Amino acid sequence: MRVRYFRVAALLALAVVVSMAAPAAAQQAATKLRDPDVIYVPTPQEVVDAMLAMANVTSKDVVYDLGSGDGRIPITAAQKYGARGIGIDINPERIKEANENLAKAKVGDKVKFLNQDLFETDISQATVVTLYLLPSLNLKLMPTLKKLKPGTRIVSHSFDMGSEWPPEKTQDVNGRTIYYWTIK
Ligand SMILES: C[S@@+](CC[C@H](N)C(=O)[O-])C[C@H]1O[C@@H](n2cnc3c(N)ncnc32)[C@H](O)[C@@H]1O
Numbered sequence: 001m002r003v004r005y006f007r008v009a010a011l012l013a014l015a016v017v018v019s020m021a022a023p024a025a026a027q028q029a030a031t032k033l034r035d036p037d038v039i040y041v042p043t044p045q046e047v048v049d050a051m052l053a054m055a056n057v058t059s060k061d062v063v064y065d066l067g068s069g070d071g072r073i074p075i076t077a078a079q080k081y082g083a084r085g086i087g088i089d090i091n092p093e094r095i096k097e098a099n100e101n102l103a104k105a106k107v108g109d110k111v112k113f114l115n116q117d118l119f120e121t122d123i124s125q126a127t128v129v130t131l132y133l134l135p136s137l138n139l140k141l142m143p144t145l146k147k148l149k150p151g152t153r154i155v156s157h158s159f160d161m162g163s164e165w166p167p168e169k170t171q172d173v174n175g176r177t178i179y180y181w182t183i184k
Helices: 002-030 045-054 072-081 092-105 137-145
Strands: 062-066 084-088 111-115 126-130 153-157 169-173 174-182
Touching: 045 062, 045 072, 045 126, 045 169, 045 174, 062 072, 062 169, 072 084, 072 092, 092 111, 126 137
Parallel strands: 062 084, 062 126, 084 111, 126 153
Antiparallel strands: 153 174, 169 174
């Protein structure tokens, strides 16, 4: 009798746990983001350093890395310059990795990673935007970038904005080109 009572109680407890978990799982599936527009390839650290130096990052800046991978650009901006950093990546694996790196870097009060589509995110608070995407994605982003606050700096690794928006500066960093624009 006692054993039967415990079995019934255990089954009831299991049913409660399953009913609580099911909506969460369904919600997660419903909000799954689409596939990335470009695969993950990290920017070498010396190029990250050169991009942030080119943008003249200071502690007053809010640095947005659009497609932030393992988080190295926002984390470096916070560590080296005391800037605030926001990283946006559509791939939850990258966000997990970036948050692990952030925990090690001990600048968690300055940096946030958002699992979002960069084309859907409000980036209006940015004062610096960093990119390592593709030429076509830079062109797609161009109208959004041009609406940012005057004085906002944009730095892109490897890819420019085509003839429509020539860069103000370029720099070679160990065979890789970085491009710089400011919002007028
Ligand atoms: C070439 S990696 C650059 C990573 C990092 N910015 C760096 O320079 O080391 C491009 C990143 O963009 C992310 N990505 C691709 N499409 C995206 C989208 N629509 N929204 C947000 N992130 C995206 C990928 O998951 C990948 O991590």
